[in-house]
Amino acid sequence: MPFITLEGIDGCGKSTQARLVAAALKHAGHEVVSLREPGGVAISEKIRALLLDPENKVMCDTCELLLYEAARAQLVHEIVRPALAAGKVVVCDRFFDSTSAYQAFAGTVAREDADVANALAVGDCVPDLTLVFDIDPAAAASRREQRDDAPDRMEAKGLEYQQRVADGFRTISREHxxxxxxxxxxxxxxxxxxCVLAELAGVGLAVSADDxxxxxxxxxAPAE
Known part of the structure; x- marks a missing residue:
């Protein structure tokens, strides 16, 4: 079954769409595994806490890259590969394209080094469809400001950084x-x-209007 990943800058709305995709596919009768990166399993969630902690301001880009890949490798090993082998649809909020966009295009890691690290972490687990939610970084920042939580370490890197990330994702879309x-x-x-549903139909995951x-x-629905 297909492996679907959702990407974009912070505040683009991809996490909302990831929840919608998983729910719609479940209504349509598919077995769905819904994940987020970094995280998804115990080891990877601990790495996530390190990566996103605003106190870790001195973390260098190479350390950041390797921590993301470590979290990803564990997620692929524990969840992604077994789920795909069992015929389940995997929906993941971020995957290796985020590393290319954030640590290479926006950061100081060489693109070829990021590509090698990504390949080492995921092996043959390459998404069948990656949806990049494209939005101006200023508009995304305005959305984030409406949330109650404080910005994490990646969100706090500022608009110029987010613009480089957005440009990176656009380049990746042209390359692939x-x-x-x-x-x-x-x-x-x-x-x-x-728009998302139309793209899902293209990889054999048609969802009815009712679903x-x-x-x-x-x-x-309002929270109870």
């Missing part, structure tokens, strides 16, 4: 058109989701 699709993330949630509405309704 067979796998990577840009989605206009400036639209309302339901309109973005409609899509059920996913949207569950997301929008």
């Amino acid at each position: 058109p067979e796998r990577v699709r840009l989605v206009d993330a400036t639209q309302p949630i339901d309109a973005v989701f409609a 899509a509405r059920s996913a949207l309704s569950a997301l929008m």
Whole structure:
């Protein structure tokens, strides 16, 4: 079954869309494993805490790269590869394209070094479809400001950094058109989701209108 990853700068709305995708596919009868990066398993969640802790300001880009890859390698080993082998759909909020965009395009890691590290971490677990949610960094920052939580270490790197990340994702989409699709993330949630569903249908994961509405309704329902 397909392996789907969702990418984009901080505040682009990809995590919301990841929840919608997982819910819609479950309504459609698929077995779905929904994950986030870094994290997803105990070891990787501990690494996530290190990576995103705003106190770790002295962390260099090489350390950052290797920690992300360590978390990713463990996630692939424990969850991704076994789930795909069992015929389940895997939906992951971030994967190796984030490392290329953040640590290489926006950071100081050489692109070829990031590519080698990515390949070592994931082996043959390459996504069938990667959706990049494209939005201006200033608009994304405005969205983040509406949240109650403080910015994590990556979000705190500023607009110029986020712009380099966004440009990196756009470059990746041009380099890999067979796998990577840009989605206009400036639209309302339901309109973005409609674009996502069209891309899912292209990899054999058609979702009915009823199943899509059920996913949207569950997301929008007020918390009890």
